[in-house]
Amino acid sequence: MHEAAKVFLALRWGWLDISIDTTVLLNFCAALFLIACLFLIRRGLAFQPKGFGQNLLEAVVEFTDAQILRPAGLNQAWLPWCLSAFLYILFTGLPLGILGLLGPQWGLGSAVSNINGTAALAVLFFLVSLGVRFRQHGFWGFCQSLVPTGVRGPVVLLLFPIEVVSQLFKPFSLAIRLFANMSGGHLLLITILGFTALFNNVAVWLASYGGAIVIIFFELFVCCIQAYVFTFLGASMIGEALNGE
Amino acid sequence: MDNIIGAYLGAAICMGLAALGGALGIGMMMSRLFDSVARQPEILDRVRPLVFIGIAFIETVALYGLVISILLATK
Numbered sequence: 651m652h653e654a655a656k657v658f659l660a661l662r663w664g665w666l667d668i669s670i671d672t673t674v675l676l677n678f679c680a681a682l683f684l685i686a687c688l689f690l691i692r693r694g695l696a697f698q699p700k701g702f703g704q705n706l707l708e709a710v711v712e713f714t715d716a717q718i719l720r721p722a723g724l725n726q727a728w729l730p731w732c733l734s735a736f737l738y739i740l741f742t743g744l745p746l747g748i749l750g751l752l753g754p755q756w757g758l759g760s761a762v763s764n765i766n767g768t769a770a771l772a773v774l775f776f777l778v779s780l781g782v783r784f785r786q787h788g789f790w791g792f793c794q795s796l797v798p799t800g801v802r803g804p805v806v807l808l809l810f811p812i813e814v815v816s817q818l819f820k821p822f823s824l825a826i827r828l829f830a831n832m833s834g835g836h837l838l839l840i841t842i843l844g845f846t847a848l849f850n851n852v853a854v855w856l857a858s859y860g861g862a863i864v865i866i867f868f869e870l871f872v873c874c875i876q877a878y879v880f881t882f883l884g885a886s887m888i889g890e891a892l893n894g895e
Numbered sequence: 896m897d898n899i900i901g902a903y904l905g906a907a908i909c910m911g912l913a914a915l916g917g918a919l920g921i922g923m924m925m926s927r928l929f930d931s932v933a934r935q936p937e938i939l940d941r942v943r944p945l946v947f948i949g950i951a952f953i954e955t956v957a958l959y960g961l962v963i964s965i966l967l968a969t970k
């Protein structure tokens with residue numbers, strides 16, 4: 651169960667281990683696949699789109715604009731950033747999520763079913779929100795924006811640490827939410843398919859394979875929802891930094 | 896030996912309570928949703944994104960319990 655993934659290129663940067671192993675390679679391939687799909691759609695752009703690609707992409711872009719950027723209060727300049735995050739989670743979570751069954755053994759699996767991958771995405775959103783807060787309000791405004799408006803006196807001393815902690819906790823909860831949802835589905839799948847190893851009954855085999863198929867479909871659904879929720883909460887973090895509550 | 900018994904017991908109780916809280920929360924939310932959509936069916940498309948966001952928030956807290964339970968069970 652704990653066989654190490656095959657390392658293709660061992661790299662270190664200080665104490666950080668950034669070697670290229672199977673998981674990293676698979677996710678690079680997923681990202682290149684995403685870029686290739688979008689490039690192909692871009693090449694055949696038309697004002698009256700016919701066929702599958704451009705219609706789907708337009709639906710996704712409109713969805714991102716209406717349901718992710720508008721509620722967060724961001725204008726369309728943020729569309730590339732939010733769309734990148736959304737499509738990356740979809741494109742790695744959906745196909746590679748099925749491979750995540752075998753994940754711990756051979757290093758297969760998506761970036762989003764690994765705490766490191768989701769932590770990287772959450773840290774990126776957090777750094778962007780910090781940078782936006784600095785650029786928008788300046789240094790003193792940065793501290794001021796952490797205190798809710800209309801609060802005076804010693805209550806500020808009470809509220810400021812609470813606000814700081816809650817802001818610092820947001821990327822944690824983003825990362826853990828995505829990771830636990832993705833890998834929880836894999837655990838459930840492994841548990842249900844593990845029943846076939848315990849019993850030698852045909853009925854148990856059929857039931858567990860049937861249950862596994864249902865759970866794979868449910869996992870695909872959960873991946874789409876979690877991609878939306880991750881991007882929505884990350885965008886609302888950035889919007890809150892930009893507009894100050 | 897006692898540590899292992901305690902860890903497994905803690906893992907099971909933790910996950911059970913987390914699942915209980917999550918299921919109660921989602922059940923209450925969906926029941927209010929059905930009531931409000933039955934009262935005003937055209938509100939469904941405006942409320943649907945909020946439903947998914949609510950489910951994600953509630954599930955997150957239940958999944959904190961899962962994470963702790965896994966940490967305990969593999970200790």
